[in-house]
Amino acid sequence: MTKLYITDLDHTFLHSNQTISSFSKEIWNEKSNKALLSIATARSFSKTQEFLKELHLNLPLIILDGAMVATREKKLIDLNTLNKEISDAIIEESIKFDIYPYVIAIADHKTLDETFDIPPILNHYQKYLIDTHYTDDKRLEFKKEIRGSDETLKLVYMGEESLLRPLSVHLKKVFGSNIEVKLSPENYMKCYFLTILHPFSDKAHALKKVHEYLNIEAKDTTVFGDSINDIGMFKLAGTAVAVNNALDSVKKEADIVLDESNDEDAVAKYLQQHI
16 A cells, blocks of 8 residues: 655754755655655745755655645646735735735746745844845845735745734734635744745645545555644644654644654654654
């Protein structure tokens, strides 16, 4: 019976320094010949390609929190975006809270190229992220006025929980089921991320698309994660595995909590033992 294993990247498969260890690469590439292995991440297609360039990976990727499902060869399997009207309306509501988002949108369906628009006013968390992790990112475009796109993949806010939690509540109240709202702590930077997406842009919806594409049942799927955006696929998959450094709320939803953390190659050690 074919088994499918899907892992989150940040804080789960990646080490905290945002690298993949040699051990994890070796185990992944060995086990990819015996089972179906893939990833589910909040990261973009281009960033995901950078991280996974040394891994054997021939299955659909769940990227951008589930907004997109695509193969490494850029075959688009599923895409859910916000239109410009609702994107602009969300931005206007957030301005009332004195915060502006990054706007990430799809530029080309064939190449899966993305745009990454930066607002004119940044808080210190946003500025630090751009200055330390995206200095060479060719997608970046600094805007005099931040607006939505015809195909907005996600709007991303960074800041203190005391600001972003009230904003998340407000946006849910205003836009209801027309958007997906994800508020999660960011352990790398000791702040919070608030991500606004299409209502079908979550890892659970994306995982269903992968199941359909591969003709795999949920009961034959094992997923790995650490954060709130992993809970949906935890509830869908046959086996849900949390790494030791996962949030407590995620561990409560897991069938298995590993002894090892992401920095101890938790996912690779599980694959080594179970495949």
